[in-house]
Amino acid sequence: xxxxxxxxxxGDEELVSYxxxxxxxxxxxxxxxxxxxxxxxxxxxxxxxxxxxxFVAADMRAIGLEHVEISETGGHPVVYGDWLAAAGxxxxxxxxxxxxxxxxxxxxxxxxxxxxxxxxGRILARGASDDKGQLxxxxxxxxxxxxxHGKLPVNLKVIFEGEExxxxxxxxxxxxxxxxxxxxxxAVISDTSFFEGNLPSITVSLxxxxxxxxxxxxxxVDLHSGAYGGAVENPVNVLCQxxxxxKRPDGRVSVPGFYDDVAExxxxxxxxxxxxPFDEDAYRDSIGVPALIGEPGYTVLERLGMRPTLDVNxxxxxxxxxxxxxxxxxxxxxxxxxxxxANQDPEQVFQLVAGYIAKLAPRTVRYTIQRLGDGMPSxxxxxxxxxxxxxxxxxxxxxxxxLYVREGGSIPVCASFEGILGLKTxxxxxxxxxxxxxxxxxxxxxxNYETGxxxxxxxxxxxxxxER
Ligand code: BES
Ligand code: MN
Ligand code: MN
Numbered sequence: 001x002x003x004x005x006x007x008x009x010x011g012d013e014e015l016v017s018y019x020x021x022x023x024x025x026x027x028x029x030x031x032x033x034x035x036x037x038x039x040x041x042x043x044x045x046x047x048x049x050x051x052x053x054x055f056v057a058a059d060m061r062a063i064g065l066e067h068v069e070i071s072e073t074g075g076h077p078v079v080y081g082d083w084l085a086a087a088g089x090x091x092x093x094x095x096x097x098x099x100x101x102x103x104x105x106x107x108x109x110x111x112x113x114x115x116x117x118x119x120x121g122r123i124l125a126r127g128a129s130d131d132k133g134q135l136x137x138x139x140x141x142x143x144x145x146x147x148x149h150g151k152l153p154v155n156l157k158v159i160f161e162g163e164e165x166x167x168x169x170x171x172x173x174x175x176x177x178x179x180x181x182x183x184x185x186x187a188v189i190s191d192t193s194f195f196e197g198n199l200p201s202i203t204v205s206l207x208x209x210x211x212x213x214x215x216x217x218x219x220x221v222d223l224h225s226g227a228y229g230g231a232v233e234n235p236v237n238v239l240c241q242x243x244x245x246x247k248r249p250d251g252r253v254s255v256p257g258f259y260d261d262v263a264e265x266x267x268x269x270x271x272x273x274x275x276x277p278f279d280e281d282a283y284r285d286s287i288g289v290p291a292l293i294g295e296p297g298y299t300v301l302e303r304l305g306m307r308p309t310l311d312v313n314x315x316x317x318x319x320x321x322x323x324x325x326x327x328x329x330x331x332x333x334x335x336x337x338x339x340x341x342a343n344q345d346p347e348q349v350f351q352l353v354a355g356y357i358a359k360l361a362p363r364t365v366r367y368t369i370q371r372l373g374d375g376m377p378s379x380x381x382x383x384x385x386x387x388x389x390x391x392x393x394x395x396x397x398x399x400x401x402x403l404y405v406r407e408g409g410s411i412p413v414c415a416s417f418e419g420i421l422g423l424k425t426x427x428x429x430x431x432x433x434x435x436x437x438x439x440x441x442x443x444x445x446x447x448n449y450e451t452g453x454x455x456x457x458x459x460x461x462x463x464x465x466x467e468r
Contacts, residue, residue, distance in 0.1 A: 008393065008397030009457055019140075019450075033059075034132055036048055036052040038127070039099070039102050040076050052099070053077045056139075059139055064083070065142065066084070079158075082157045091157060094190075095417075096135035097162065099162045110440075113442075121445060123444050129193065129435040129436075131191045137430065140453045141456035144457060167375065188426045190456075191411055192431065193429050194430070196433060200395075200402040200403070202394070203406070204427070205407065208339070208376045208412065211337045211374065212338075212353060213372055215369075216238050217235060218329070222318075223328040234328050258310075261348070263306075265298075273299065273302060280300055286434070304406070308339055311336070314334065340377050346374035377410075378414040393458040393462050398451055398455065407427075431444065
């Protein structure tokens with residue numbers, strides 16, 4: 001064996017040697033995928049999303065996956081492929097997404113977002129860790145197993161989505177329509193990160209989301225603030241009053257009923273979080289804020305993983321140019337999102353927030369509320385045989401038992417797998433904890449990428465032994 005990264009698959013010399021021999025080619029293919037600017041949220045990039053789907057489908061066919069198809073959803077397509085010749089063995093639904101987030105602010109990137117570079121053990125590009133890197137790792141593990149053994153130890157049904165970063169609007173209907181075809185024993189989603197350094201992690205919960213846009217309208221056009229000021233309402237002032245009333249300074253949300261369905265952390269949950277290696281001061285310094293906020297009575301990790309939030313993502317209105325301009329703006333706008341936890345329901349939280357805004361809004365303005373997307377929170381079982389197998393595979397390849405973490409981010413498809421397909425999910429993710437998801441200079445650790453491919457290969461061998 002030539003490589004510490006291969007320790008967990010050391011018994012499989014052919015696989016080890018194949019992965020060593022194909023390293024360069026693998027990197028070139030990874031870079032080619034990263035070069036496609038498949039930003040799902042920007043309509044002008046629709047053709048790039050399709051190009052990414054086609055790239056991935058061609059890759060899947062080339063490595064020996066079967067029934068590969070680009071499946072229409074009404075939005076960006078889902079790429080499906082399977083390998084079902086492991087009779088009597090478990091069938092796993094594998095999920096990752098090929099779409100990425102927008103890249104602005106562009107001037108903060110050290111190198112262009114769609115021109116991947118490898119430097120200091122990192123590959124830098126939009127999508128490197130969220131989520132093209134993890135998608136690519138799954139394909140490379142399948143490639144290596146099929147190339148060296150001519151078969152997989154389990155049955156796989158692979159779906160790669162193209163709308164995850166824009167709220168997966170068409171995915172639930174697609175899952176419903178393909179329920180029979182997707183029948184499996186459990187699901188694996190690779191779209192999460194490690195918690196600390198290169199210590200492997202298994203994510204055991206995700207927050208949900210409801211996203212709201214609030215538009216406040218006053219006069220027909222901007223008015224002279226001297227000629228009309230004092231008699232006519234200012235929509236920017238009103239919007240600020242509403243936003244300020246939604247939340248207390250300590251971080252607790254003021255919307256009546258907001259916390260009604262929130263499951264309190266159990267004693268075991270609290271202990272599990274308290275055991276994680278977490279240094280509050282280092283966390284604060286890494287972000288660059290003078291102090292942290294948070295709901296009284298909860299630790300930082302509880303606030304991040306087990307408590308809901310309400311945040312303004314953007315707010316605009318009125319004159320923003322240079323110098324003074326004396327107006328009463330005609331309208332003002334805010335984008336507001338709530339992260340949700342078990343057992344909150346996005347629809348219900350939307351109604352609560354909308355109802356409270358209706359109470360707060362004065363008669364002096366008109367306003368509209370739009371719902372821009374939502375997703376259910378999810379919990380995954382820590383003691384499921386598929387989770388235990390993932391822990392063994394991670395420990396064998398990364399040399400440390402995984403940490404069990406509660407993720408503050410959202411992957412709504414996880415709840416859909418359970419709700420629509422009746423599947424439990426293992427959240428087996430490999431991104432670095434500080435991988436700059438959605439931010440400039442997103443990166444993937446080359447060690448996590450290489451070792452993770454071996455983890456996945458090892459995982460399928462571990463899963464093969466699970467009772468069905
Ligand atoms: N991969 C992320 C979710 C995630 C974030 C996992 C941070 C681990 C750490 C996913 O692609 C994502 O960004 N989800 C969106 C969901 C939204 C668009 C519905 C999110 O959390 O904002
Ligand atoms: Mn993702
Ligand atoms: Mn993302």
